[in-house]
Amino acid sequence: MESLTLKLGGMACAACANRIDRAIQNIPGVIDCHVNFAAEQATVEYNPEKTRAEIIQQGVIDLGYSALPLQDTIASDDNPERVAGGTPQNELNIKLILASAIALLLIIGSLPMMTGFALSWFPRWLHHPWFQLILSTPVQFWCGGQFYRGAWQALKHRTSDMNSLIALGTSAAYFYSVFATFFPTFFTSQGLEPPVYYESSAVIITLILLGRLIERQAKGKTSDAIRKLIGLQAKTARLIRSGQEIDIPIQDVEVGDIIIVRPGEKIPVDGELIEGVSTVDESMVTGESIPMKKLPGDEVIGATINKSGSFKFRASRVGKDTLLAQIVKLVQEAQGSKAPIQKLADLVTEWFVPLVMAIAFITFILWFTLTGNLTLAIITSVSVLVIACPCALGLATPTSVMVGTGIAAQNGILIKGADSLEVAHKIQTIVLDKTGTLTEGKPVVTDYITVLGTADSNEIKLLELAAAIERNSEHPVAEAIVKYAKAQGVSFPLPEVEDFSAIPGAGVQGIVSERLVQVGTSRWLNELGINTEILQSYQNKWAGAGKTTAWIALDGKLSGLVAISDTLKPSSKSAIKALQKMGLEVIILTGDNQETASKIASEVGINRFFAEIRPDGKAAIIKSLQEVRGKKGKSIVAMVGDGINDAIALAQADVGIAIGTGTDVAIAASDITLISGDLHGIVTAIKLSRATMNNIRQNLFFAFIYNIIGIPIAAGILFPFTGWLLNPIIAGGAMAFSSVSVVINALRLREFMAEST
Numbered sequence: 001m002e003s004l005t006l007k008l009g010g011m012a013c014a015a016c017a018n019r020i021d022r023a024i025q026n027i028p029g030v031i032d033c034h035v036n037f038a039a040e041q042a043t044v045e046y047n048p049e050k051t052r053a054e055i056i057q058q059g060v061i062d063l064g065y066s067a068l069p070l071q072d073t074i075a076s077d078d079n080p081e082r083v084a085g086g087t088p089q090n091e092l093n094i095k096l097i098l099a100s101a102i103a104l105l106l107i108i109g110s111l112p113m114m115t116g117f118a119l120s121w122f123p124r125w126l127h128h129p130w131f132q133l134i135l136s137t138p139v140q141f142w143c144g145g146q147f148y149r150g151a152w153q154a155l156k157h158r159t160s161d162m163n164s165l166i167a168l169g170t171s172a173a174y175f176y177s178v179f180a181t182f183f184p185t186f187f188t189s190q191g192l193e194p195p196v197y198y199e200s201s202a203v204i205i206t207l208i209l210l211g212r213l214i215e216r217q218a219k220g221k222t223s224d225a226i227r228k229l230i231g232l233q234a235k236t237a238r239l240i241r242s243g244q245e246i247d248i249p250i251q252d253v254e255v256g257d258i259i260i261v262r263p264g265e266k267i268p269v270d271g272e273l274i275e276g277v278s279t280v281d282e283s284m285v286t287g288e289s290i291p292m293k294k295l296p297g298d299e300v301i302g303a304t305i306n307k308s309g310s311f312k313f314r315a316s317r318v319g320k321d322t323l324l325a326q327i328v329k330l331v332q333e334a335q336g337s338k339a340p341i342q343k344l345a346d347l348v349t350e351w352f353v354p355l356v357m358a359i360a361f362i363t364f365i366l367w368f369t370l371t372g373n374l375t376l377a378i379i380t381s382v383s384v385l386v387i388a389c390p391c392a393l394g395l396a397t398p399t400s401v402m403v404g405t406g407i408a409a410q411n412g413i414l415i416k417g418a419d420s421l422e423v424a425h426k427i428q429t430i431v432l433d434k435t436g437t438l439t440e441g442k443p444v445v446t447d448y449i450t451v452l453g454t455a456d457s458n459e460i461k462l463l464e465l466a467a468a469i470e471r472n473s474e475h476p477v478a479e480a481i482v483k484y485a486k487a488q489g490v491s492f493p494l495p496e497v498e499d500f501s502a503i504p505g506a507g508v509q510g511i512v513s514e515r516l517v518q519v520g521t522s523r524w525l526n527e528l529g530i531n532t533e534i535l536q537s538y539q540n541k542w543a544g545a546g547k548t549t550a551w552i553a554l555d556g557k558l559s560g561l562v563a564i565s566d567t568l569k570p571s572s573k574s575a576i577k578a579l580q581k582m583g584l585e586v587i588i589l590t591g592d593n594q595e596t597a598s599k600i601a602s603e604v605g606i607n608r609f610f611a612e613i614r615p616d617g618k619a620a621i622i623k624s625l626q627e628v629r630g631k632k633g634k635s636i637v638a639m640v641g642d643g644i645n646d647a648i649a650l651a652q653a654d655v656g657i658a659i660g661t662g663t664d665v666a667i668a669a670s671d672i673t674l675i676s677g678d679l680h681g682i683v684t685a686i687k688l689s690r691a692t693m694n695n696i697r698q699n700l701f702f703a704f705i706y707n708i709i710g711i712p713i714a715a716g717i718l719f720p721f722t723g724w725l726l727n728p729i730i731a732g733g734a735m736a737f738s739s740v741s742v743v744i745n746a747l748r749l750r751e752f753m754a755e756s757t
Contacts, residue, residue: 001031004053005336006042008035009066012150013162014349014394019154020060027051027059034338038398038743041070041336064153070332092213099143099206102135106199129181129196136198140174144205160353162390166208168357169385170201173728176378177201195375197728204386204732211736215391218743229328229409232303237268240312257315261306269302269318276311280304282676327675330414334405335398339418341696342397345703349390356388356711363715376716379725383714387731391739392706396699399746404692407749412660412675413685420671424655424689426636429625430579430682431649433641434590434600435548437659437679439566441476441642445484446547447563449538460490462560466552468494469517473508477550480564481519505591505614507550518553521591523612525551525558535561543595546603573604575679580605582686587625589618589639589649618649626654640682657682695749699742706738 011017017037024033024042029050035042044056053069060067109126125131141148147170150163177196180187184194236247240258250268253259258274261267267280279291282304291307294300300313302322319325338346360381368377401418408415415421432438450459467485470478471494486492500510507520518525522532522539530553532539539549542563552560576586588601588609597611610621618639628635639646639653650656650670658670659677674681714726 001045002048002053004044004046004056005070005332006044006057006060006067007070008040008042008060009068010150011037011040011065012147013037013391014345015159015161015353015390016065016150017394018346018350019157019159019161020063020065023059023063024056027056030056034336036336036338036398037394038402039332039336041332042067043333043336063157064150092209095143096206096209096213099139099202099209102139103199103202103206106132106135106202110196110199129177129184129194129198132196132198133178133181136174136177136202139202139205140170143209144170144201147205147208160357162353164353165356165385165388166204168360169382169728169732170204172378172382172385173197173201173204176375197379200382200728200732203729207729207733207736208386211740214737215395215740215743218740218747229324229331232266233324234266234268234303238262251319253315253318255315255318258312259315260310260312261300262310263306263308265306267300267302267304267306267313269315270322271300271302271313271315271317273298273300273311273313276309278309278311279307281307323675327409327414330416331405331409334415334417334421335402337401337417337419339397339401339422339696341422341693341700342418345393345396345700348704349393352388352390352393352707356384359711359715360384367716376725379728380714380716380719382728383716383726383731384711386728387710387714387726387735388707389703389710389735389738392703392742393700395739395742395746396703397696399743400692400695400699400749403746403749404688404695408685408688411681411684412678413681413688414660414673414675415685416671416673420655421689421692423636424638424672424686425693427584427638427655427686428635429585429587429637431587431589431622431625431637431639431653432576432606432679433639433646433649434588434592434597435476435566436642436677437640438572438588438600438604439568441566441659441677443476443480443548443564443566445480445562446565447538447542448484448560449535450560451534451558459560460488462552462554463488464490464494465512465515465517465554466519466560466562468497468512469500469508469510469519472497472500472510473502476566477548477564478508481550481562484562505617516555518556519550521612522549522551522593525553528553528556530556530558532558534558538563539593540595543593544599546596546599548592548596568600568603569677569679571678571680575683576604576606578680578683579686582683584686589613589621591615591618615646615648618646619652622649622652638682640679642677657685691749695746699745702745703738703742706734710734710738 008020011020014037017035020042021033021035024030024035024044029047031045031047033042033044042060046056057067057069105126109132144166147163147166150161151167154161154164177198180194180196187194234250237250237253238245238247238260239253240260245260253269259268259271263278273294273296275296278294280294280300281291282301294311301324303324317323320329363384364377364381367380368374371377397418401421404421405415435441435443448459448463450462463485467482467490470481495513498511500508502508503520503524506524507518509516509518511517518528525532532551535551535558538561542549547563547565550562550564551558552562579586585608586606588597588606590597590609590611591613592611594611597609601607601609613621622637622639625637626635636654638655638657639649640657640659641650642659650658655672656670657672657674660673660675672685714731716725719725
């Protein structure tokens, strides 16, 4: 399975997005598709053996829309030339200026008819039907030409969209006026002055163009996060090649290049520091405000800022492989995804335009039948057509999702999709792994003892064998043992290991120097039939102090015990308190022993914990917690972890939250990634999810209530009681700005971070 993201152009409303979605879904080989109207992109998963990206792209183009593959290198997400349904910026500006000027003249010319007063000073030629026809025609067919083209494309595919409503509504007003201009006797014979409504169609087109321009500019702000992330990237890099320092464009940097960074400069790409010491401001990527000290061997991240000393580093990831590029890609994918709450809006939108057309037709027939007044029937039906707005429905959810995921990314929180953002606001239980999540994940060996009186009591030799086997493991405890061995004088390189295997949640084993070496938990060793009783008192003492223990066995016999201490993260206690204050239950889930788990839980203020749990057992506990029923049904559980042994539990949880400083496997299995590893990111993510969902509900309410109230008023429901009809011009203005108000409401989410900190 492969994925493709297309940048779309020419969509007029959410109905267009639904049409593209259906067309792509019908292509053989397409597995899934999400079209986002607000983000103007389609995310497609397909089987490359049955179809190709070019076929999917062409399928969209055949519908009359533009479709370009979203660049997988860091490039601008927005094309400033593309505004309002594919109309270039300059052309739209000219059309809007011309339409506004002509609409103003037409309104002035229509003042006598609108006010009912014969103004002696008023130039009669401004109101002459032929003059107004000449003025309004370029507005109708050039300024409003995109609506006709869009309506024609929809008609060719036996469907309709927002363009269809606008084209029908303005055409009804325009051609009714044309009829009155060419055949005035039809009206004068009845003692009526020929009615012309050229100003209505011109003003409606002007207002809709203005509304789309404002909407597009507002929608552009929802992508500010992407643009800001892209803007972080350095433009050039200073390399050492052939003994010379040279500046080259960042896209020409290759893996392995040696790069020099001076104080105040941006780090061009990801790499490993090889010479020098400095502090680096990583806040733009991780959200962590305190500069991080960097020493030789430490990782540096592209786009972060070097604060103090100069240093050299070796490029390890360039182009689309850098952390910044991956963040941009994840945010783009998240902004293009659909939240489950959008399903109702999509269903309504699919039937919206045909329903509005039917209502407009019924309105025309009803009023003409009841009153015999053709003008009244046309005014009401035109008002119905132009006041209806599926755009507001289509924008209600995705604009909020775009802003929410963008804010999260700017604060070091990567939310993989709109579904994760939606589920996060329902979380009732937070389950935390211990090592690397609550703690720093940088443990150090504090105590080491061997079984005295045996041939294996040579402490350095035993340490060498244990370090040799642990060198093959990714676990932080393994790293601590290797570092301790080096500090104690164990000679490197370490002996080779044969038949190495890691038992998740238990330990590691292998053959070193023709001896079976096993390092792991007491539970695992006991399962293997190895008696650990002789060192149990040490285990109890160290575990009571909150230390983790690792048992060493040689050839099936207990030989030693190591105690490892890992300090709590400074943010752990306050973050857990904040989560509990939000009404969430917080639980520790660890493979460590009961005593250590109890000590850590007590320190951070957690009452409930599960200890000595293996990876498959972690997933089982998550499942059991999910099955606990409350007032709102089954419990929604989030799992927070950073290691390979957390991946199964992360996948099982309703929301998997990975610590970004952890392993790629954990991050891949998660729904949300905290780049900095600060647990306050969990608090922020949940608060942001709640704020986003509230914003979506507000948008949906406004979009639905606008149409529910607006369409009947436009149809003249108040006329029998008040004698008042909605002017088509007012209806057009209301439609144009309804979607704008939805986008502006979504942009209020940008104030979230300032309010929540």
